[in-house]
Amino acid sequence: MFPKRLKGMLDILPRESELINFIITNFEKIVKLYGFSLIRTPILEHAELFYRSTGLTSDIVNKEMYTFYDKKERLLALRPEGTPGVIRAIIEGQLSLPQRVYYLGPMFRYERPQKGRLREHYQLGLEIVGEKSPYSDFELIKIGNHFFSEINLTDTLTLVNSIGCEKCRPKFREVFLTYLKDKENLLCLDCQERKEKNPLRIFDCKQEKCQRMIKESPKVKDFLCADCQNHFNKFLSYLENSNIKYKIDENLVRGLDYYTKTTFEFISESLGEKISIGGGGRYDNLMKELGGRDAPCVGFALGLERIYYALRENKNLNYLKENRKLMIIYDCEESFSEAENLADLLRKENIPCYLNPDLENLKRQLKIADKLDIKYVIIVGEKEREKGVYLLRDMISGEQIEIKKDEIINKLKKITNV
Numbered sequence: 351m352f353p354k355r356l357k358g359m360l361d362i363l364p365r366e367s368e369l370i371n372f373i374i375t376n377f378e379k380i381v382k383l384y385g386f387s388l389i390r391t392p393i394l395e396h397a398e399l400f401y402r403s404t405g406l407t408s409d410i411v412n413k414e415m416y417t418f419y420d421k422k423e424r425l426l427a428l429r430p431e432g433t434p435g436v437i438r439a440i441i442e443g444q445l446s447l448p449q450r451v452y453y454l455g456p457m458f459r460y461e462r463p464q465k466g467r468l469r470e471h472y473q474l475g476l477e478i479v480g481e482k483s484p485y486s487d488f489e490l491i492k493i494g495n496h497f498f499s500e501i502n503l504t505d506t507l508t509l510v511n512s513i514g515c516e517k518c519r520p521k522f523r524e525v526f527l528t529y530l531k532d533k534e535n536l537l538c539l540d541c542q543e544r545k546e547k548n549p550l551r552i553f554d555c556k557q558e559k560c561q562r563m564i565k566e567s568p569k570v571k572d573f574l575c576a577d578c579q580n581h582f583n584k585f586l587s588y589l590e591n592s593n594i595k596y597k598i599d600e601n602l603v604r605g606l607d608y609y610t611k612t613t614f615e616f617i618s619e620s621l622g623e624k625i626s627i628g629g630g631g632r633y634d635n636l637m638k639e640l641g642g643r644d645a646p647c648v649g650f651a652l653g654l655e656r657i658y659y660a661l662r663e664n665k666n667l668n669y670l671k672e673n674r675k676l677m678i679i680y681d682c683e684e685s686f687s688e689a690e691n692l693a694d695l696l697r698k699e700n701i702p703c704y705l706n707p708d709l710e711n712l713k714r715q716l717k718i719a720d721k722l723d724i725k726y727v728i729i730v731g732e733k734e735r736e737k738g739v740y741l742l743r744d745m746i747s748g749e750q751i752e753i754k755k756d757e758i759i760n761k762l763k764k765i766t767n768v
Contacts, residue, residue: 685730
C-alpha cells in the first residue's frame, strides 16, 4: 500500500500556503518594527536541554517529547518548543545583552492530534533577553495585538496573570497543598502526580474535574511578594492605558516550569475561549539555570496553525480579497515565442506570471486558468500580434480589453499592486 502521511503531520498545499505565507510575512514585518532580529536554532538538541528548562513535571517533557539515542548513544530530542534552544544559542554564542530575537519553524510533540494542535506544528516566537522592566512584558502583548490587527484577526482577547517567583511561591504551595489534602480523589491521575512534584501545574490541567476543583482554590496571585506585586501592578497599568482588550485569569499558569511573574495567553473567539493561539511570560531564572549569566527574560510563542484556522473561521477575513494571479496564454507556436518574451519582461518588472509550455488550444488554456484560480489572463494570439496589442481578460467578471504592447507593464502594475 502507498505510504500515507503520518498521523499528526500536515501537508500544506499551495492554496493553504498563501495564507501561511501571509501570516509569516506580516509577523516578520511587525516584529522588525520593534527591533527584533531573526535567530535560527537546530531542530535537534540534547534532550537534557529541555529536561533542565521546560521541566520534568511539564507534560511536554513527561509525555510529549520525541527522543532517541543516536549512534554515539547520546539522548537527543526533536525540539518541542523554541525558547530553550534560543537561550542556549545566546549563551553559547556569547551574545551581548540586551537581545531581541524572533524565530519561526517547526516544533514536535507526541500528543493526540486535534484541529490546530499537531505533532509537527510551527511556532512564531519572540524572546527579549536582558530587560527586566514590566514594560517589556506589556510590549510583547502590544506586539502580539499589533500583529493580529495587521492580519485582520480582530476577535482576540489577552488573558494575563502573575505566578510569582521562588520567593513567594513556597507560601502559596503550602496553602494550596493544605487545600488539596482531602481532595486528592477529585484530581485526575496526572494531577495526583503533579500534586507531589509541582502543584502549580494542576492549574494548567484541562480536565473538567480538575477545573471544578481549582475553581474555589487559593490563587497564587494572592500570595505575591512585594517585588512581584509591584511588577504586576505596573504591568497592568500599561495595559489599562492601552486599547488592548484583556482579562485577568487567576488560573493561568502556562505549562512550562521556567515561568516566573507575568504569564499571558492570546485567545481567538473564532476557536473558542479554551483554545489558545499563543502565549508566554517572564522567565527570569532560565539563563542562569542553563549556565549563562543571571539575566531577566520574557517571550512568547504563537501557533501558526491555530492562527491559520482562526483566520479561516473569522467572518471578517479579507486577507486575499482579490486573487492577483496572472497567466499568459497563446494560440500557436509563433504566439508562444512572443508569450515567452512577454513573460520574461514581466518578471524583470517583478510581475509574477504563469506560462504553460504545453501547447493547448485557447479554450483549454482558459479552463486551466479557471481551475488555478487565475485572476487575469493575457491572450497572445495571431490577430493580436498583427495589431500590436494584447488582450487582457478578467476571469471573474469576464471583461476583456485590448492593450497596446508598450502600455501593458503600467496597466499590470496597477491591477496587481506591484
